[in-house]
Amino acid sequence: MNSDLAVGLHIVGFLTARGGDPVTSVTLAETYGTSPVVIRRVLTRLSKAGLVETRRGAGGGATLARDAADCTLRDVYDAVAHGQSLLRRHPGEESGVARVLAGYINQLYDEAEEALLGRLESVTVAEMDAVVRPKVCRAIRRGG
Amino acid sequence: MNSDLAVGLHIVGFLTARGGDPVTSVTLAETYGTSPVVIRRVLTRLSKAGLVETRRGAGGGATLARDAADCTLRDVYDAVAHGQSLLRRHPGEESGVARVLAGYINQLYDEAEEALLGRLESVTVAEMDAVVRPKVCRAIRRGG
DNA sequence: TGGTTTGTTACCAATCTGGTTACATTGAAG
DNA sequence: CTTCAATGTAACCAGATTGGTAACAAACCA
Numbered sequence: 001m002n003s004d005l006a007v008g009l010h011i012v013g014f015l016t017a018r019g020g021d022p023v024t025s026v027t028l029a030e031t032y033g034t035s036p037v038v039i040r041r042v043l044t045r046l047s048k049a050g051l052v053e054t055r056r057g058a059g060g061g062a063t064l065a066r067d068a069a070d071c072t073l074r075d076v077y078d079a080v081a082h083g084q085s086l087l088r089r090h091p092g093e094e095s096g097v098a099r100v101l102a103g104y105i106n107q108l109y110d111e112a113e114e115a116l117l118g119r120l121e122s123v124t125v126a127e128m129d130a131v132v133r134p135k136v137c138r139a140i141r142r143g144g
Numbered sequence: 145m146n147s148d149l150a151v152g153l154h155i156v157g158f159l160t161a162r163g164g165d166p167v168t169s170v171t172l173a174e175t176y177g178t179s180p181v182v183i184r185r186v187l188t189r190l191s192k193a194g195l196v197e198t199r200r201g202a203g204g205g206a207t208l209a210r211d212a213a214d215c216t217l218r219d220v221y222d223a224v225a226h227g228q229s230l231l232r233r234h235p236g237e238e239s240g241v242a243r244v245l246a247g248y249i250n251q252l253y254d255e256a257e258e259a260l261l262g263r264l265e266s267v268t269v270a271e272m273d274a275v276v277r278p279k280v281c282r283a284i285r286r287g288g
Numbered sequence: 289t290g291g292t293t294t295g296t297t298a299c300c301a302a303t304c305t306g307g308t309t310a311c312a313t314t315g316a317a318g
Numbered sequence: 319c320t321t322c323a324a325t326g327t328a329a330c331c332a333g334a335t336t337g338g339t340a341a342c343a344a345a346c347c348a
Contacts, residue, residue, distance in 0.1 A: 002232050032242050032245075034307080057313095057317095060325070086256075100276055105149070120252065168292090179338055181337095184293095187294080202347045
């Protein structure tokens with residue numbers, strides 16, 4: 001699930017920068033540097049979560065379904081992370097000693113994850129866009 | 145690097161519980177549920193970091209090199225995590241747009257990781273042992 | 289000298305990950 | 319109503335990562 005969050009943030013960021021007109025998975029794939037299918041896999045999740053809308057057929061593509069100022073990075077995370085957490089947990093089937101220890105460690109991980117999620121919740125897509133977009137423009141102007 | 149931290153914590157925890165006498169990698173492997181080689185790989189790191197001492201030959205094994213109250217979970221983490229971080233970063237060779245975004249995300253990850261490391265730093269091995277050991281004993285008594 | 293244990297390398301199977309191919313489905317436009 | 323453009327989805331693949339195994343050298347003790 002690693003890059004899914006990055007892809008998801010790229011999508012909502014790009015759609016924000018594009019104002020209202022639909023963007024195709026091909027465009028998103030090219031700008032991110034991946035394949036359209038990967039984009040669409042994430043796009044489907046974002047769509048089911050109500051963050052974006054997609055339209056098939058000619059002139060179709062994806063658009064933001066919400067105001068970018070009304071959508072936090074955690075919303076994107078929740079849409080994209082289907083159950084899996086950022087920090088890999090320890091598998092559960094160990095017995096005795098190892099199990100107790102795994103429980104202890106996982107508890108520490110939970111705290112850390114909560115902290116991260118809280119941080120993601122404190123940033124809106126609009127704010128992210130405001131930080132990222134100028135840098136992207138500068139990078140493009142330099143020909144990167 | 146996932147399970148290395150768990151293994152490392154198991155090692156120092158077990159050594160703490162054992163008071164001072166040396167414990168072999170075979171014993172540590174059996175109690176954790178892995179192979180001696182895996183244990184020794186981690187043991188080597190802990191040893192190089194000065195957290196444990198190992199002795200070869202008959203009657204050898206590993207012992208704590210420090211007071212358990214003087215050793216934090218972060219010390220174990222630092223010894224065990226050779227450069228790799230808990231949260232997988234995004235690879236760096238992407239160009240333009242994706243690179244800027246990756247930088248942004250990695251920055252958020254850094255904050256989260258700092259939070260986790262701070263938490264690990266706030267717990268000593270002795271404290272962990274105090275929490276974990278009774279649970280382990282109970283689990284063993286139940287025959288788990 | 290022989291047995292015990294760590295240190296280290298090389299290799300293997302399983303899993304994860306991201307990518308690709310292929311195709312069905314939907315929609316717009318002529 | 320046909321054609322083209324786009325999403326939705328499943329099946330499969332190659333590379334990386336992971337934890338484990340086998341093998342053996344090195345150290346240490348009796």
